[in-house]
Amino acid sequence: MTVDEGRDVASTTGPAAAVSDKDPADVHISIRGLTKQFDVRGSTVTALDSLDLDIPRGQFLVIVGPSGCGKTTLLRMLAALESPTSGAVEVRHGGEGRPGNSMVFQGDSIFPWMSVWDNAAFGLTMRGVPRAEIRESVGHYLEKTGLSAFADAYPHQLSGGMRQRVSIARAFANDPDVLLMDEPFSALDEQNKTLLQAELLRIWDETRKTVVFITHSVDEAVTLADRIMVMSAQPGQAKAFVDVPFERPRDVLELRHLEEYGDIVYDIWQHLRDEVSRSQRQAAAAPATGRRRRR
């Protein structure tokens, strides 16, 4: 799947930090000069401003940034749900017949009218995958997310944490090349969040797919990421990149004991501090422009 606006691809080279030091041939997603503007009641809002970013295959990239800085917009462009105003997203498809990406959406996104099983099987069903294969894959991921006993339940019978698990199972079962996750745990309480982070890492360790994960929680970012991109407040730009060197598989709780963990968290907060206060000033200055179509 390639989204290519054909503009500015050659002329822009990203800042050194944006490009990983891994083998450049292994770059999975290449973003150049990506800009997105929205027209909101006559005025133009720049959600994302000439972003350059290379994501190596197999990297768990986490994006943090103040709310409204364009994280969701970036992810939606990676998913081709939104088209760029200018710039390009190039995804090097490595999959044999597997889908380019699957998204875990921000907020409730599983279908209330489908059982847990049918929700998790949605992508595979839509692609016309043979039934036996669907049964195996969906069964596997429902088990991994602790939902096997609820396969026939409907979403309204589940807790918020369980519904997010269904959304995750749906994305993983679809076996995409890239996983896009938009604040999947932000609505959950602290215990559930930690539990699901551990679950996510466990599932991810099986396949080590390329992941782009959005969060506004610094702790979550450090817990999960290979690399963290800190974004600036509106208009969204890459402000800093932080590598997270902890070895895998990780123990979500033990990790927090490490001295380096605190250092990285502190480092990211330093980058974030000015951005968060800047975005608050923006919000105070222009309260009316924040209205959005979706959460």
Place this chain on the structure above:
Amino acid sequence: MTQVARKPAAPGAEPVATRPVRRLLPSRRLERTLAVLTPVGLLLIWELAARAGAIDTRFFPAPSSIFHQMGVLAQSGELWTNTWASLRRLFIGFWVGLVPGLALGIAMGLYRPVRAALQPLVSGTYPIPKSALLPLILLIFGLDEPSKIVMVAIGVFYPVALNTAAGVANVSPIYYDVASNFGASRWNVFRKVAIPGAMPSILTGIELGVGLGLILIAIAEMVGAQSGLGYMIWNAWQVYSVETMYVGLLVIAVIGYLLALLLGAIGARLTPWRNGK
């Protein structure tokens, strides 16, 4: 309805353990009993009052005489002929109204241009009392079956079209994003997202439409018809058979009640995810 009346489940059963359960059961039974007792009690009072001459039996004939008249009409076959005639018109009119109502509602819900073009027209003509259309419908479709069927169809069409359009349009955009992200074809977006998402609203439209259809068929049959429950009631007025009027009203009420039950059961089958919600 007391605990004394209930036999113990088994001899020597521990009474303390079963007490909470026992306390629940009688109250639920009591509710059901009350639901039956109230109408029966009213009928009884009505009967007694009519016999004692406390109410004017020219307007409120005793229930016993109404039921007697019902027996007479049933034996002569009149009751069945008229009930069947009304049900048949209702049934045909339902489908004649439902199909275009659904099609138009879905088109309006899915496609903005269609909605922009048709919504004002449909919403604008909706408040016109459908009964006021009867003379026009009679003029166009004549005094025979078609005019009755068209009246029912109009009653079904409007609520179905409007509720379907609203239901489809109000399906949260996030579900369309999900469908698109997971590669759903156009047909699957329609089948797996738009229709089930709108189903509760569609069912509401159908319930409203059937209720309206029942009203309109009774009215339509009062003018120029030679059969049907509406005709039976109207004719009873002309020959001054008040009991027959009440029989007609009773049968229509029973039909309405049974149809509501039927639609409720069908609705529960079509939206299993709402059960127990």
